[in-house]
Amino acid sequence: xxxxxxxxxxxxxxxxxxxxxxxxxxxxxxxxxxxxxxxxxxxxxxxxxxxxxxxxxxxxxxxxxxxxxxxxxxxxxxxxxxxxxxxxxxxxxxxxxxxxxxxxxxxxxxxxxxxxxxxxxxxxxxxxxxxxxxxxxxxxxxxxxxxxxxxxxxxxxxxxxxxxxxxxxxxxxxxxxxxxxxxxxxxx
Amino acid sequence: xxxxxxxxxxxxxxxxxxxxxxxxxxxxxxxxxxxxxxxxxxxxxxxxxxxxxxxxxxxxxxxxxxxxxxxxxxxxxxxxxxxxxxxxxxxxxxxxxxxxxxxxxxxxxxxxxxxxxxxxxxxxxxxxxxxxxxxxxxxxxxxxxxxxxxxxxxxxxxxxxxxxxxxxxxxxxxxxxxxxxxxxxxxx
DNA sequence: AGTCGGCGAGAACGAGCGTTCTCAGCGTCT
DNA sequence: AGACGCTGAGAACGCTCGTTCTCGCCGACT
Numbered sequence: 001x002x003x004x005x006x007x008x009x010x011x012x013x014x015x016x017x018x019x020x021x022x023x024x025x026x027x028x029x030x031x032x033x034x035x036x037x038x039x040x041x042x043x044x045x046x047x048x049x050x051x052x053x054x055x056x057x058x059x060x061x062x063x064x065x066x067x068x069x070x071x072x073x074x075x076x077x078x079x080x081x082x083x084x085x086x087x088x089x090x091x092x093x094x095x096x097x098x099x100x101x102x103x104x105x106x107x108x109x110x111x112x113x114x115x116x117x118x119x120x121x122x123x124x125x126x127x128x129x130x131x132x133x134x135x136x137x138x139x140x141x142x143x144x145x146x147x148x149x150x151x152x153x154x155x156x157x158x159x160x161x162x163x164x165x166x167x168x169x170x171x172x173x174x175x176x177x178x179x180x181x182x183x184x185x186x187x188x
Numbered sequence: 189x190x191x192x193x194x195x196x197x198x199x200x201x202x203x204x205x206x207x208x209x210x211x212x213x214x215x216x217x218x219x220x221x222x223x224x225x226x227x228x229x230x231x232x233x234x235x236x237x238x239x240x241x242x243x244x245x246x247x248x249x250x251x252x253x254x255x256x257x258x259x260x261x262x263x264x265x266x267x268x269x270x271x272x273x274x275x276x277x278x279x280x281x282x283x284x285x286x287x288x289x290x291x292x293x294x295x296x297x298x299x300x301x302x303x304x305x306x307x308x309x310x311x312x313x314x315x316x317x318x319x320x321x322x323x324x325x326x327x328x329x330x331x332x333x334x335x336x337x338x339x340x341x342x343x344x345x346x347x348x349x350x351x352x353x354x355x356x357x358x359x360x361x362x363x364x365x366x367x368x369x370x371x372x373x374x375x376x
Numbered sequence: 377a378g379t380c381g382g383c384g385a386g387a388a389c390g391a392g393c394g395t396t397c398t399c400a401g402c403g404t405c406t
Numbered sequence: 407a408g409a410c411g412c413t414g415a416g417a418a419c420g421c422t423c424g425t426t427c428t429c430g431c432c433g434a435c436t
Contacts, residue, residue, distance in 0.1 A: 019303065020303040020304070021303055021304055022210070022212055022299075022300040022301060022303070022304070024210055024212035024213050024300075024393095025212050025300075025301075025304065027392065027393055027394075028393085028394060028395080029392085029393085029394095038413085038414050038415070038416090039395085039396095039414090039415090039416085040396095040413075040414065040415090041413090041414085043394095043395070043396085048394080048395085049393095049394065049395090102299075102302060102303055103298070103299055103302070104349075106353065107295070107299060107349045107352075107353060108299030108300065109299075110291075110352060110353045111210075111290075111291055111295060111296030111297075111299045111300060111349075111352065112210040112212075112213075112296065112299060112300040113210060113213075114290060114291070114352065114353070115207065115208040115209055115210070115290055116208070116209055116210070116213065121353065121355065124353050125353060125354060128350070128353060128354075147362075147365070150359075150362045151362050151363070151365065151366040153346075153350065154343060154346040154347055154350050154359055154362050154363050154366065155342060155343065155346055155366070156346070157345075157346040157349045157350045157353075158341075158342040158343055158344070158345040158346020158347070158349065159342055159346070160349075161292075161295045161299075161345045161346065161348075161349045162316070162341065162342050162345045164295075164298060164299065164302065165294065165295060165298045165302070165309065165312050165313060165316060165345075166313060166316075167309065171338075171342055174335075174338045174339050174342050175339070175342050177335070177339065178339040178342065178343070178366070178370055181369065181370055181373045181374075182366055182369055182370070184373070185369045185372070185373050186369075212423095215422065215423055215424075216423080216424060216425080217422085217423085217424090226383085226384050226385070226386090227384095227385090227386085227424095227425085227426095228383075228384065228385085228426095229383090229384085231424095231425070231426085236424080236425085237423095237424065237425090377436100378435105378436090379434105379435090379436085380433105380434090380435090381432105381433095381434090381435105382431105382432095382433095382434105383430105383431080383432080383433100384429105384430100384431090384432105385428105385429095385430095385431105386427105386428090386429095387426105387427080387428075387429100388425105388426080388427070388428085389424105389425085389426075389427090390423100390424100390425095391422100391423080391424090392421100392422085392423075392424105393420100393421075393422070393423080394419105394420100394421090394422105395418100395419085395420095396417105396418080396419075396420105397416100397417080397418070397419090398415105398416090398417075398418085399414105399415095399416100399417100400413105400414100400415095401412105401413080401414090402411105402412090402413080402414105403410105403411095403412090403413100404409105404410085404411090404412105405408105405409095405410085405411105406407100406408090406409090406410105
């Protein structure tokens, strides 16, 4: 039996620790201690630490994207297309205010390991591409030019990085205001 | 004698290696090997690795900011205030295209060590605050609302993070286009 | 000329890393 | 009942880390 519960606990612990101390600052022992999953099983499920990191990032990709789409659907389902775009930045504001928010894991791991691990870059790019595709959908629904999606992604990435550095969520509001201006300027 | 040349070589080597492998992925031995500065002198000048990192970041703060202001003065000294703001993003485009560009060192180190080192966060925040003050000057000169400076900083940070992840400089152009729209929308 | 203080090269240290191995125990099949 | 195979706990391995120590050497002062 693969014992999915143990695997999930390991992934959760690894995600938490990687975020808190940086990937290179976390040993497999620490992940075992935090998750209760023995080293032997960790290495059976994830042949190496790099594989574990990969799995954490893949899971995070799904989690982040479904959290965003879920928030937009829940809070702006009946709103205008413009409202739905801006709701993405409202989601960011809530996320940034979480007490242990440490920034976007894909940007952080790319910053730490991008020079030595091609895989970290690849997974990060896929994640941001998927995010851009989602923004593109929203932008299309508002009948706005496609190029806006790239600009909104830069804004969102900037908000994540800025909020993580500052330890405060205000960058989300600044990005939201900028996004509103970009949308309104594109409509005419 | 403090032998400033050795200290500078050590700082340069440390900056290069930290960027390439992440701070936690670089040993003091590697910095000694790359700089030719013996361990004994490294520890005389920088009592600990954290102190060395601090010194690297302080130097980088000055370097980055003077590169930006230098570029703006050289390329848009006689331009309109609007041109001078946009020149900042032109500088980013050139920077991102450098072959070993690995993103903003302050965002990267904050991502890696922000959870364990208050000092890394403090230095990073000071750097971004100084950048915001500079943008604020440019925005003031263009007689634009103060709040624009924060939005431009989010755009710049987003461009740095996005370009570093993608390995391509196109995010600079996207941020520049967005900045132009924000400026033009604010003027009316 | 002889002593001495600071130097560089590199060994050494204790700790922690990623990964593998040992081994006693336990459930499962015959 | 008894043999087997997989398990978890943890020791062990070889390496690297940040930091300190040893020691032979050289230049400066008396």
